[in-house]
Amino acid sequence: MSPDAIPDLLPPPVGPAIGNDPAFVANPNVEVRDASVWFGQKVALSEVSCSFGAGVTGLLGPNGAGKTTLMRAMTGLIDLKQGSITVEGRHPRQDRSVHDHMALVPEDEAVPSGLTAREFVRYRAALHRVTDRHAPDATLAAVGMLDVGDRVVDGFSKGMRQRTKVAAALVSNPRVLVLDEPLNGADPVQRLHLINLFRQMGTEGRTVIVSSHVLHEVERLADRVIVLVSGRLAAAGSHRAIRDTMDDRPRHVLVRADDDGRRLGGALLSLPSVAGVSVQPNGLVVSTTRARDLAVSLPQLARQLSIRLQEVRPLDDSLESLFRELVR
């Protein structure tokens, strides 16, 4: 999206974390304070506190973690049982003017029946009092749906429905964009296209909150990550920063050297930073609770043993592994 398409957007980009708490950012547009939601006996969110500022923030967690509930609470679709959520200082459930500057792309496949993509986007434009008659086509073009704008949305594939909903969300030029699994069903080319679009929107100063189960794409997409597990805030920050804060949890590092591994493996076990070593066909898998210490001592040890290191690679420096450890 070109900058001139969003004239009323303001910098600054990604806000820094406040103090030592990476769950909060300076200059937040969306603030969540002790948010709790439960449905009968089921607790969907439990005392979640965090904030979102300009830039792209990934909202991550396994199924049932409370991502969709938090997104729906942020957009005012459901009420909190406890706590508060404000969007640009206003309550999204009570002050409907919030929705002039906020949009949601829901995860559900449901779309209004009987409307073409163009009619659907025009409907959303009308509700937001968009006056530019070309805006619907411009947003359809932005998501690569202009060519099928006259086709009925019901007949679309899942990915096309998602893209149409993204277009319907963008047509009002929102400052806060909440995207619940927006890449679902999109083909690889379209995924890349949408990722670039969302990133660009983040750098333009919008607050973009994205949830997705395709974690490696979120790593490429989000500047910052909020991790929810079982309705609670489990971690926040960049995914590497989150990993660094988890020093007490074991990490696995693949070490390949020019010997058979037994000599180096035995020596590694003597290091206090190493919890275990297993010999695998492709090298040694070293389990450590202090990755930084290992990074310092491993080359020294290899030099002492006259072993040449060929590869040192973390095996679990991905968000998938992070989830596994957080829910363990």
Add this chain to the structure above:
Amino acid sequence: MSIHAPSEAKAIPSPFMALVTYTLRSCIPVKRRIGILITACGAVLFGALSWALEFNQHESFARVAGQGIFGLILPIATLIIGDAVLGAEIRSGTFLFTWMSSVSLGRIVLARWLGGSIVAIATLVPACVLASVVAGASETAGPIAIGAAAGCLAYVAVFIAIGCVARRAAVWALAFVFLFERLLGFALSGIAQLSPSWESRSVFLGLIDDPPGFMVRKGIPEGWSAVGRLSLITLVALGIARWRMAHLRLDSAAD
């Protein structure tokens, strides 16, 4: 953003116009349209059925209209429409596309009611008039048209309100028609006074000449007074819908 905006792009309508158009275009899918047409045909069939009764055509049609058209066709057809314009959309998870805007909830309710009422009146009023002609009682065409139109307006409002109050709106709407109106309304005139079915029937009976005496219920206003009562029911129902819409929990469709 690459823009391929064609120069012939239509002007974007006002929010209220868009809401009404959306209600007419999207809220009533093909299956429901078929259901509405079938019930409209049912009204005409009731008109034909009046020939089977052993009274003069005027009284025969009054009896058939009172029991069949106002007691059955009108509530069922408006239930299909009233549930479609809101309750079904809430259940399917698409209502958030309307709710998430700065358009006031009152306008949303009003637009949905107007759209639903247009469909109901456009379908049922001609069917009721045709039924009176088929029945050979064309002198009742005016009264039945007024009664059906007033009943449509009230029923659609009531079913929109039920859609805002209850999760299983269609079930509660059926309970409203058959338990509250038909059963309790038959036994208690106080309940009947709150019933669009009884009140719209009363509009009809009050505006025709020589209505069958046993059909006129004491304590229920007739004719134009019943139209006033139906207007009140409509306003109260729309007020409830507006109030409840602010408290809707718009979960995902699967929830």
